[in-house]
Amino acid sequence: MSTLSPTITDFNTGQGGRGSRPPTSFGGGDDGQGSTGPNYGERLRRARLGLAVAITPIVMLFVSFTSAYIVRKGLPTLDETTGNYVRDWLSVNMPWTLLLVNTVILLFSSVTMELARRQITRQAALAPVRSIPGVSVGEERSFPWLNLTTVLGLTFLVGQWLAWKELENRGFYVATSTSSSFVYLLTGMHAIHLIGGIVALMYAAIISWLHRPVEARRIVVDVSAWYWHFMAILWIYIFALLGFAR
């Protein structure tokens, strides 16, 4: 077997001998950063794409739980003694009022989250203006929508914990029946994912305190906001599922 011919290095025209061109200037789709700073517009778009991709497996997780729930609910089980199939689905006595209050809190937190997102979007848009020496745009103090959202999120979690306590009072523990297991499973998994969202909000608060560039912080808040809205929609879905498929 002959050895391979050496790579021809002088064939390609163009600079660098590799057939490529130097990068063009940052065109289109950014926030007009010019060629010196990082391209935040592109980074935002990429982060949002990443979030959309990340939400997909979370949806699959809950689709999986839902399918298990629906099928199990309709499935008769074998009575070991007689060999006959019987329906044994036990409806859970849910604390609907408490859960409704929690739902309102979470929906309200979505409103505050959206206000926070828009607030920082405006601030990020004004950042280049602010950086011009001598220019002031006022409004240095602004309402802490982000932190309010965090507080509301924590309140929701406390409320969920209270709902669990109430379920226990009514005799429905995790392993009491398959139906009660699903209630704890669905609400618990949602809560875990919400905690992830709260961690993201806390991270956003920390980097604000550390005075990171507002454009970078805007990306964090933006992505967290969309995730937060998804958590709210997911909760509505779980609430409806537990309500209608009782």
Place this chain on the structure above:
Amino acid sequence: MGLALLAVIWLITLASTYFFIAKTWWFPAGLSTAAAGIDHQFTVTFIAMGVVFVAAQLALGYLVWKYRDRGAASSPVEYSHGNIKLEVLWTTLTAILFVGLNLMGSPIWAAERFRPAKADALPVEVTGMQFAWYFRYPGADGKYGRTDPKLMDPSSGNEAAIGLDTADPAAKDDVVTGTMLIPENREVDLTLRAVDVIHSFFVPNMRFKQDAVPGLAIHMHFTPTQIGDYEIACAELCGLGHYKMHGMVKVVSQADFDKWLAEREAAKQ
């Protein structure tokens, strides 16, 4: 190197094919009414896949030899991005072959599994547990008596192993054994149960296999066509004793079966 590849690929292909055709290791005799259909479908699939297997491997070996780089002596490479007509052709043919095979086998599947057991089938309950099979005959009343998990005691075997509630009148004539005795040429209506984990009731000679799942009572049937003793092997991993969870199906004449059952019933009085 091309020649070596051709030789080795062809040799492996022909050697493996030889053992398949020679049936050196093969299915055991199929002695149930379902066997003929299943074996026939296997043969058709086997021939079809066998032809494809040999053709593809021989082609691969041939191509890597024929189109080896021979330096200046090589023919020019055919610069081609493909051929739509060919793609359509072989896609269609493959689809027809695969789907066709499937549709051919479907009536056999339907005949075995879409219908319940015949009205005059012999009911037998098969219960799997770590690591033994038990068989229950409902007796003259045709009803399986009550079983209770609380009464289960595997160490005592038979009735106690499946937790038969001897207080239940319907249970009084139930016969429980560790060996499955059934009459030839009569359909058995099996109810498959499992006590602890999933087991699988596999009788190669009957071309029969069905998982026994806890929490389910699965109805299945087969009809043995020849007198003899046939081994049962558990075919779903069930724990450390999975390899020794086997049993026996004894197919006897209807007369012998009736005699045996009567003896067992009498012994219960």
Place this chain on the structure above:
Amino acid sequence: MATTAPIHAHAAPQGFIRKYIFSLDHKIIGIQYYFLALTSVFVGMFLSLLMRIHLIWPAANLPLIGEIKPETYLSLLTMHGTIMVFFVLTTAPQGGFGNYFLPIQIGAPDMAFPVLNMLSFWTTFLGFVVIIAAFFVSGGAPLHGWTGYTPLSALPSAGPGEQLGADLWVISIAIFCLASLMGALNFITTTLDLRAKGMTLMRMPLTVWSWFITAILGLLAFGVLLSAGILLLLDRNLGTSFYVPLVVVNGQIMGHKGGSPLLWQHLFWFFGHPEVYIAILPGMGVASQILSTFARKPIFGYKAMVYAIMAIGLLGFMVWGHHMFMSGMSPYSAFAFSLMTMSIGVPSAIKTFNWLGTLYKARIRFYTPMLFAIGFVSLFVSGGLSGPFLAQPVLDIPLHDTYFVVGHFHLIMGVAAIFGIFAATYYWFPKMFGRMMHEGMGKLHFWITLVGTYAIFMPMHYLGLAGHPRRYSQLTEVGYLHNLIPLQTFMTYAAFVTIAVQFVFLFNLFWSMFKGPKASDNPWESTTLEWTTATPPPHDNFGGHTPVVNHGPYEYSVPGAPRDFVMQTDPATTRAH
């Protein structure tokens, strides 16, 4: 969605820890994944060696290990399967080569989210530590098989190893799910958003297509596996009854009621079937890449290959029930799943025809990567053609849970996919480590492994026809198995030889890293972007400039071109597509 602007490039790191341990560079992370998979495969291979010895000499007393009890055999096979499927087949092709070469092949300086990439590796590593820990806890490793059917895997009292070992097994898999999802996120975002100018979707190498579609499969499937694992942990530890009905183990009534064992199977296989396509698709991509390169010919039917990858991915989600024909599932569902399963054979066949078409009127150079790619095709045909038997429920009746199935998936996953990994290793080693691997050792490795693996796994089909069930730790109890012991013995000896030659590969790998002859930038005269840059590539992959792509990925032997290959970045004036 291609971009000309590089992403926020992180500066080259300083210091050993940032450079090699917690590196954000996809190339280092790819190598880390590769070495994790390499460790895993030798662990998995060792476990299978013990299994093969035990089958033939059940009473043997081995040095250091002692006698292998039946339950130990089952633990060995459980861990062998789990480690091989997850930490080898889902790690090396995707996490290893995909991580290293996806960004380069599309002209990007790194993955979209480098920090997440680093985290995904270390999470995978954590999963590996947890599963190995299962060997060392009280009770040992679980014995319920890599498929973990309930109730066996849900009841701590159902067998030795089913206590803490089984919990660690579930936790390890859950950790692996999270790691894979992180990786999938990166692969998908990178492929969609970071392609260089001119790198349209239909100019991407088939390796990139396979990594991309594999990542989508993972994105959709691993969430379901995670859900299955969560339910299993709840059943095992909090007394819930998702999977477990009222059962009696050894005379003791367990505290569960109303659960469905089939629920686990549905959830597991909804993941499990896409998983096997996750295991093979990257190998198919690599085979296409290497066959084209060393045949000096464009891949036959590039577009058809892309659509076939997509079809396999899509159909892969619709066939999971074919693992459950005997499970007690409705026979009508079985019919539907069976029809879908036969359909999935069609795109696989298309790919095989196209590989053969690539070799037709080619000019084949027999370097080691090419040998493994050719071997891949042969093994894929062999392993694939036993599929249509199992896809038919009537034929599944005698063949389900026998060695026929074991032979089928080993030829496809345990050999063809591994050949894909070997082919990729020999092909990309020069680019990754700047040196050439030894050809002689490579060829020896190829020949013995090809013949050896056929000798081990082809006979499994014969065993299956004869009715030999799988997962039997001994062949002494069931009468009709006695005649099959000679064949099992032959397979064990074949395994000894095949396993031995893997150490030649290991030696070649490490020796060549330090002592191999230095490699040029493009030793194989290949066309894709990784061969346009330095060997090994600089930190940002392209040395400060962004490539511009003018050609498709497999422009070999273009009539009128000055050489027999046109690189993707060659000027547009070069005649090609």
